[in-house]
Amino acid sequence: MDNHAISSTIDAVRSTHPLVHNITNYVTVNDCANALLAIDASPIMSDDETDVVDIQTICNGLVVNIGTLNAATIAGMHAACAQAAACAHPIVLDPVGAGASALRTQTAADILDKYPVSIVRGNMSEIKALASGATSTRGVDVCPDDAVTEDNLAASAAFAKDFAARTNTTVAITGAIDIVANADRAFAVRNGSALQGRITGAGCMLSCLTGAFAVANEDRLAAALGAVTTMGVAGNLAEERMKPGDGNASFRTYLIDALFNMDGPTLAERALVEEIL
């Protein structure tokens, strides 16, 4: 997977305008919609059990984010996943806060178990919680002990490949170093800015982008790598735009703006992607 192959994934999104159905938390939903619009995808948000089947039917893919789940939206998630499966649409799961509460861990595990999820996108603590029921003590943030580093990169990649194999998914584990893996191959992405951790929604937006990339790119690994790299390069560009007086609110604006302006050549030039062999 060279940088040219990765850059073609965003071209595929921009030329096909994927219609993406999102069941996502109310904290970051506005940024998610604008991030999708930035890359020429069309977002629809719908979470009610009686609405999601019709909506999923006219869409091309589904993103389920459990960030502010409740009894009603969980029912909506299941109905939407079942319909996405029936339509053979890709499903992206973002297990926000898995490990932080039994409800979150169980809901994410149920969805992963019952439906043909294509791509799981989370931080390492969340993915570990899904893999083993491990408990997170930092809520929706990664626990410092779980962070992917240069030192544990090989072990982290092996874990990611094993998780992908056991769940029959492609997995994107994001943090300072991102890992994207399926059962056979794992890649490290070293783009991105530390400021992404100082805004809410960087992960949620990435999950939604991943949904659009998965609609537009049949190869799941390429789709996930394309989305992760797009967000990472956007993070780099946004950080470079920061000026005195700016803070995390300006960074959020710059990040979505960078998505809006992202094109294949920029991605090809700036992507820092390496296979972990």
Add this chain to the structure above:
Amino acid sequence: MDNHAISSTIDAVRSTHPLVHNITNYVTVNDCANALLAIDASPIMSDDETDVVDIQTICNGLVVNIGTLNAATIAGMHAACAQAAACAHPIVLDPVGAGASALRTQTAADILDKYPVSIVRGNMSEIKALASGATSTRGVDVCPDDAVTEDNLAASAAFAKDFAARTNTTVAITGAIDIVANADRAFAVRNGSALQGRITGAGCMLSCLTGAFAVANEDRLAAALGAVTTMGVAGNLAEERMKPGDGNASFRTYLIDALFNMDGPTLAERALVEEIL
């Protein structure tokens, strides 16, 4: 309706500070509140059946947006509409995604049928869905075949007038060219920016503005034209402010900023409003 008459509608909003009760989707609600505050109106959001009657009673008008409807909020919409009717407050309906799901089409049709809705604000696909049960295949976006163009302008105006007559409303059908009509007259508004389609919430914000304009301006056609023109001119101004590196997130900021700075003279100078005879 000359530009001077239109410019007076925003002066009426700024001088009377309408208190507007909004039942609106959680995707764009923050932008809706800031858009109302930008024009010196006061927003209140309340959607629970047991809360909306008291809230509507102290407010001056109601905006119902079905963007992320669910069983609980639908009950709230009905209770709020009934109270708005009892108080003789204007009701603005935004049928987001009507035609995209049976629940949305039915909910919007029910509200239109049961309560004295003053103004309906939507895109052409949504209004066609309300008029005839037509199905939209682009979710919350207008279907390309439905877009108002110079070629179909006369037919679109006739459709709008007919819809307004049959529903006893004023209707604002927005897109590249906006149409505002009641049973007797139709106007085209040619302000606005294509970038409004690249952010979430341009339509939702306009519906909320329309609520404020309807409170402050008894003439429904003038109110709807004033709101549509205000948003269109704000779109023009926001686009003019775009600089290299900016994207849809900056545009969103500039759009609300332009609403904040909008005054009668600017509106009078820049409004591109024409009666369709």
Add this chain to the structure above:
Amino acid sequence: MDNHAISSTIDAVRSTHPLVHNITNYVTVNDCANALLAIDASPIMSDDETDVVDIQTICNGLVVNIGTLNAATIAGMHAACAQAAACAHPIVLDPVGAGASALRTQTAADILDKYPVSIVRGNMSEIKALASGATSTRGVDVCPDDAVTEDNLAASAAFAKDFAARTNTTVAITGAIDIVANADRAFAVRNGSALQGRITGAGCMLSCLTGAFAVANEDRLAAALGAVTTMGVAGNLAEERMKPGDGNASFRTYLIDALFNMDGPTLAERALVEEIL
């Protein structure tokens, strides 16, 4: 409480990274999360009755904001408050719209009655509604007659101290002049910008900040004063950054940016805090 003592309160937040559980309205929740991240706190949003106990257990404090309450989230508020009490975590209550509806007044009063709320943060109309059942006619905004002014400052401070004594809380009543009081002492804070009233969420963000300050600073009065002053100075800095063409959307960005850049020396230099004797 001199400016040095106040400036140390934000240092305590930044060095301890409080994990704050928020049950807050969907209008301003994104800004609330970014405001907490701006001061190096970690936000988690969770409102479902079956999720909040686990989440509160791993957090350090709770903020309850009743801005868009409904039957389901009210149940979540009670479960979360009970668990916060069991864990001896500070609870901050923001009674948004108390006085504007019976549901809001009653819900806020119930929470204040049943749980050991540490700090109440609201505008004067809301606090009066909690104190006496007074009805607000301006919804979520302060009624003009209730505004704290130089003329009624002594009486307002006496009211605040009495409210704090009767409810066993520290109270932060914010407006053009802010009052922070416990049973024994009251302070006026004269920082802030009138533009804070032209965005949605200035109060909600402050309540969330107050939660982080209460976790990091055992002295409740210092915590509330620190949070109120931090937001006020951020308002001053944001207003100073306004340039031609900017409006309330830019101000919102600048306000959160100013929180991001706030440090002890800036707070010590700019805080306008005076004890009301």
